[in-house]
Amino acid sequence: MPGFEPSNRVWQKLRANRAGLAGCALVSLYGLIALAVALGWAGQEWSLVSGERWESASSAHWFGTNQLGQDIFQRAIYSVRTAFEIGLLVALTSTLLGSVCGAISGWYADTWADHGLVFLTGVLDSIPFYLFAAAVAFAFQASAWAMQIAMVATFWTTTSRLVRAETMRLKSRDFVQAARAIGLPTHLVLSRHVLPNTSHILLAQAAAVFVAAIKTEVILSFLGLGVKDGVSWGLMLAESTQEVLASQFNNHLAAAIPLLLLLLGFNLVIDALQDALDPRQGSA
């Protein structure tokens, strides 16, 4: 089959999935907003007190103002950047940590290194997730990265577990033996031949961690353990708890709806990715 490459097949499958495409469009839109904020083109006046308390929506303040008279639209837009920053950082770090630990654990399965790592992931997983994240964030309160450390510490275990299982499966495959037979040392066998073959797991798992990080940020920020400089949907929701009592819903809705749409978009993308990357589906 000339010119018929696996990347094409994945792309064709992705394109055929309408829900997945809609999700992609939604996530891309958010991505562009995040980029625009990061480049200083939008959302820069999130902390400026530019109006009265609780102004309603107008051409000057699209979503109205909050308790302090800050523009809610600016704050909602800036929060997109916060969410992407945290999502990307946590997804990349925990995928890296999880894949390295998982590959080592799977390659040296049933040795002390593997036993140690499996024990560690088991212990971390047995602690209720939000309790653990909150505890770690609290313990590292002095650090600007407390929340990120807390999330990576809890999210890497799932990636590690998945990669460990896949590594154990791949280890006995001929091409891994062949990689040894051409004289590659173990770390190159793992990084060049084992891990690239787990990329479908890593990609889907990184996307799932991205979503989980954004959700967790909201919860931790709501608890006062999250974002310290800047604004996020979680902080906006925390503010709005008092406003809702005064029948002011703008702040609440301006945080909840964008969050909902982003999570929805991401879940559609993840589903589509898993379908497209699954080698067992469709003809090869």
Added chain:
Amino acid sequence: MSPAYGEPVLAVQDLRVTLGARAGGVAVVDGVSITLRAGEILGLVGESGCGKSMTGAAIMGMVPGASGQVSSNSMQLGDLDLAQLDESGWRRIRGSRMSMVFQEPLTALDPVFSVGSQLLEVIRRHQPASRRQARSVATTMLASVGFPDCERAMRCYPHELSGGMRQRALLAMAMVCRPQVLIADEPTTALDVTTQAQILHLIRDLARQAGTAVLLITHDLSIVQAVCDRAMVMYCGRVSEEGPADALLRYPGHPYTAGLLAAMPRLSSGPVEPVQGIPGSVPAPGQRPAGCSFSNRCGRADHLCRSQEPVLHSADPEMSDSPHRHACHHPLAHPIGSATA
């Protein structure tokens, strides 16, 4: 650089592989001695579980360290003592001076990388070549294993190639550094018959050109007949018979070799003869009978066979150093002098 045709390149004396050291240990390879000569193909024959693949793995230093223990009296590759090598020493040898071809060509190639990048990986691992030099070495190698369009073949992914082409790509990877020893573990078992012949002749031609000694592991005696110079029959981790391929196939001395030959289906114009199998199956390691390990399946076995283990000796009673040797107390009789014919 490459040794003259017929010169010994690999000499292994009394190779033993023991598996499961914790549970007392079972010898799956038990005192095998192999000499490989430049440009020559040695066929290593036997049923599944006779230790032939483990012999190949032990020669490559690739018996899994946790489960297996390898020992030998001596293991020499040219003037290099393999028994003294540490893991990094082995890594320098593997892929350059000794290489390997596997049975299943689809799974032996990494599915996520192109043929070209996998071939370049071998070259750049073992040769001080620039990117461009390595590329030209790679395309030349692909041409010499029979790819019609090398530039396109470099970009192909394993799933885009047919079984025969994949095996050619693997051969290119194995032979690109002109190794002294090639271990081919059932290289054609997964291929259809016409492709089998092409690949076998390709292996023979490449080996002759590069002066590579080939250890061809197979269960198929017709492959031995087609391309091997010498043959070695293994049973239960031991060598039961060895010798020049012609002599061994025409005048088998060991009843096991004769049994394998009788089990080969033949095309003939005469009445159809039923293929004869060897009764029973290979005993599991650790459950081998005392004396000759073939005695429980052998029609010629007697009291001597069940009590005393036969050693390899010349098949020709008048010539004690005949290259044709077998380990049997009651070998099949052949005309005098025919064993070395």
